[in-house]
Amino acid sequence: MTTTTPATRRARRWRAVLWGVLGLVALAAVWELYKLVGPADGWLIGAREGVTGSGIRLLPRTSDQAMPHTWEMLARAATPVTRAPGALPLGVVVLLAALVSLGIAALGWLVGVVVGFALALLMLGFRIAERAVLPFVILSQTVPLIALAPLIRNWGSRLEFGAFSWESWMSVVIIASYLAFFPVAVGALRGLQSPEAADLDLMRSYAAGWWTTLFRLRLPASVPFLIPALRLAAANAVVGTVVAEISVGFSGGIGRLILETAVAASSDPAKPWSPILGAVLLGLVAAGFVALLAAFLSPFRRQETAA
Amino acid sequence: MSTSAPQPSAAATGPTPPADATEAVVVRGVERVFTGAKGATVTALTGIELTVHDGEFVSLIGPSGCGKSTLLRLIADLDEPTAGDIRVFGRTARQARIDQAYGIAFQQAGLLPWRSVAANIELPLQLHGVGASARRARVAELVELVGLSDFAKHYPDQLSGGMQQRVAIARSLAESPRLLLMDEPFGALDEMTRERMQTELLRIRAETGAAVVFVTHSIPEAVYLSDRVVVMSPRPGRITDEIDVRLGEAAERGEDLREDTAFFEGVTAVREALHGPQASSAGAARGVDVR
Numbered sequence: 001m002t003t004t005t006p007a008t009r010r011a012r013r014w015r016a017v018l019w020g021v022l023g024l025v026a027l028a029a030v031w032e033l034y035k036l037v038g039p040a041d042g043w044l045i046g047a048r049e050g051v052t053g054s055g056i057r058l059l060p061r062t063s064d065q066a067m068p069h070t071w072e073m074l075a076r077a078a079t080p081v082t083r084a085p086g087a088l089p090l091g092v093v094v095l096l097a098a099l100v101s102l103g104i105a106a107l108g109w110l111v112g113v114v115v116g117f118a119l120a121l122l123m124l125g126f127r128i129a130e131r132a133v134l135p136f137v138i139l140s141q142t143v144p145l146i147a148l149a150p151l152i153r154n155w156g157s158r159l160e161f162g163a164f165s166w167e168s169w170m171s172v173v174i175i176a177s178y179l180a181f182f183p184v185a186v187g188a189l190r191g192l193q194s195p196e197a198a199d200l201d202l203m204r205s206y207a208a209g210w211w212t213t214l215f216r217l218r219l220p221a222s223v224p225f226l227i228p229a230l231r232l233a234a235a236n237a238v239v240g241t242v243v244a245e246i247s248v249g250f251s252g253g254i255g256r257l258i259l260e261t262a263v264a265a266s267s268d269p270a271k272p273w274s275p276i277l278g279a280v281l282l283g284l285v286a287a288g289f290v291a292l293l294a295a296f297l298s299p300f301r302r303q304e305t306a307a
Numbered sequence: 308m309s310t311s312a313p314q315p316s317a318a319a320t321g322p323t324p325p326a327d328a329t330e331a332v333v334v335r336g337v338e339r340v341f342t343g344a345k346g347a348t349v350t351a352l353t354g355i356e357l358t359v360h361d362g363e364f365v366s367l368i369g370p371s372g373c374g375k376s377t378l379l380r381l382i383a384d385l386d387e388p389t390a391g392d393i394r395v396f397g398r399t400a401r402q403a404r405i406d407q408a409y410g411i412a413f414q415q416a417g418l419l420p421w422r423s424v425a426a427n428i429e430l431p432l433q434l435h436g437v438g439a440s441a442r443r444a445r446v447a448e449l450v451e452l453v454g455l456s457d458f459a460k461h462y463p464d465q466l467s468g469g470m471q472q473r474v475a476i477a478r479s480l481a482e483s484p485r486l487l488l489m490d491e492p493f494g495a496l497d498e499m500t501r502e503r504m505q506t507e508l509l510r511i512r513a514e515t516g517a518a519v520v521f522v523t524h525s526i527p528e529a530v531y532l533s534d535r536v537v538v539m540s541p542r543p544g545r546i547t548d549e550i551d552v553r554l555g556e557a558a559e560r561g562e563d564l565r566e567d568t569a570f571f572e573g574v575t576a577v578r579e580a581l582h583g584p585q586a587s588s589a590g591a592a593r594g595v596d597v598r
Binding site for chain 1: 380383384385404405407409411413415417419420421430431433434435462463464
C-alpha cells in the first residue's frame with residue numbers, strides 16, 4: 001500500500017489523459033501512413049481474372065472510397081447530413097442518435113444487472129438453484145442474437161393491455177439486457193461466494209443471520225469480482241443495443257444510423273465513419289460510467305495482505 | 308480414557324452434566340465423528356471430559372490431527388458434537404453463541420479488508436445493535452488496550468501480521484466476554500512478535516479476567532500462558548493428560564519468567580506428557596513445536 005498525495009495523483013491523472021490523446025493521434029497516424037504506402041487496390045491472392053469477389057484479400061484497399069482521410073471524416077461530421085435546407089450537421093445527428101442508444105443501453109444494462117444479481121442471490125441461497133440455473137445461464141449465451149431478435153419482437157408485439165403497448169425500443173432493451181445479465185450473474189455469484197470459511201465462522205459466532213451476513217460480509221466482498229462483471233455487462237449492453245437496433249428495425253439510434261449511412265458510402269465515403277465513431281464513443285462513455293462507479297466502490301477493493 | 312495424572316481441579320465437578328453457571332466451560336463425554344465420502348468415518352474426538360473454570364487459562368496442546376481445533380469449534384458451536392454435552396456458563400453451546408458469551412480469534416486475523424481497524428473492532432457491536440456513540444467509546448478503549456491507538460483509522464493491508472492479530476484480539480474482546488476462544492492466534496507470527504504478543508495477551512487477560520481456551524502446538528507458549536495445559540493425542544482425538552503449571556498471577560508474569568526454572572520444569576512436564584509412556588516412539592509427538 002503506497003500513500004499518494006493529491007498532487008501526485010493529479011499528475012498521474014493528467015498523464016493518463018495525455019496517453020489517451022496520444023493513442024488517438026497514433027491511431028490516426030497509422031491510418032494515414034497505411035493509406036500513403038498501401039496499394040490502392042489492396043492485395044489479393046488467388047484472384048481469378050474477370051471474376052469479382054474472387055480471391056482472398058489480405059490487405060485492404062486504400063482508395064479514398066474505402067479509406068477516406070481522417071480529416072475528411074472530421075470535415076464530413078461538421079457538414080449537414082443532407083442537402084435539404086435546415087439539415088443538422090452530421091456530427092450532431094450522430095451524437096443525438098448515440099444519446100438515444102445510450103439511454104437504451106443504460107436501461108438494458110440496469111435490467112441485466114438487476115436480473116443477473118437476482119439470479120446470483122438465488123444461486124447463493126439455494127445449492128439446488130445453482131445446479132439447476134447455472135447451466136441455463138451459460139446456455140443462454142450460446143443463442144445467436146440474430147435468431148433472438150425477431151422472436152422477442154414477435155412476443156413483445158403480442159403483449160398489449162390497457163394503455164400499454166409494446167414499442168420496438170423495448171425489444172432492444174430486452175436484447176441488451178439479455179447480453180448484459182450473464183457476466184453479472186457469474187461474477188456476482190463468484191464474489192458472493194468469495195468469503196473464506198473463517199470469515200463465515202466469525203459471522204456465525206456473532207449469531208448473524210443469512211441477510212446480515214449478506215450485507216456485512218458477502219456483498220462488500222463481492223465488489224472486486226463485481227466491477228469487471230459490470231464493465232463487461234456495459235460493453236455487452238452497448239453491443240447488444242447497436243446490433244438489436246438493426247435486427248429489430250428500431251430507428252433513431254446509432255445502430256440504425258450506421259446501416260443508413262453505409263448505403264450512402266459509395267457517393268459519400270466519409271459519411272459512414274461518423275456513426276461508427278459515434279458507436280465507439282458510446283462504448284467509451286459506458287466504460288467511463290462503470291469506472292466512475294468503481295471509484296465510488298474503491299474502499300471495498302482493498303485486498304487483505306497475508307497475515 | 309488414559310488420564311495418567313488427573314489433577315484435583317479437573318475432577319472438581321461431578322460426573323453428571325452440571326447446570327453450574329460458575330464454570331466457564333463444561334464438556335461431558337463429547338465425541339465428534341466426521342463422515343467422509345463413501346461412508347468412511349473419522350473419529351476426530353472421543354470421550355472428551357473437560358472443565359474450564361471461570362477466569363482460568365487453559366491451553367489445548369497436541370500434534371496435528373489430535374482434534375484440538377475441533378474441540379474449540381465445538382465449544383464455539385461452529386460445529387456440533389455427534390455425542391455428549393457442552394455447557395458454556397451453564398447454557399448450551401448454541402445458546403451461549405447466540406448470547407455472545409464468548410469472543411473468538413483464529414490463526415488468521417480474518418479482518419475485513421474494506422473496514423478500518425476501528426470499524427473491524429466494532430463489527431460485533433454493530434451487528435448487535437449497539438449505538439454509535441457507545442461503539443466509539445468501546446473501540447477507543449480496545450485500541451488502547453491492544454496498543455493500536457494511533458492506527459484506528461488504518462486499514463488491515465497497512466498493518467503488520469502482529470498488528471492485524473492484535474486487532475482480531477481487540478475485536479474478540481469487544482463485547483467484554485467472560486470467555487475467550489483462541490485457535491493458534493499467534494501461529495502465523497514470527498518468534499519475536501509471538502513472544503511479545505504472548506506477554507500482551509497475559510496483560511489483557513489480567514485486565515479483563517476472562518477465562519481462555521487456547522489452542523496451540525507450541526509447548527513453551529502453552530506453559531508460559533496457561534494455568535493448566537490439556538494434552539491431547541490423535542487417532543482418535545482424546546485428552547491424555549492435564550498438567551497444572553500455575554507460574555503465578557497472569558499480571559506478574561514477565562519476560563524473565565521464560566528463563567525461570569519453574570518454566571523449564573513445566574516445559575519438561577508437558578513434553579513428557581506429550582510423548583506419553585511410550586516415550587521411545589518418536590512419532591507420538593510429531594507436529595508438536597518444541598521450540
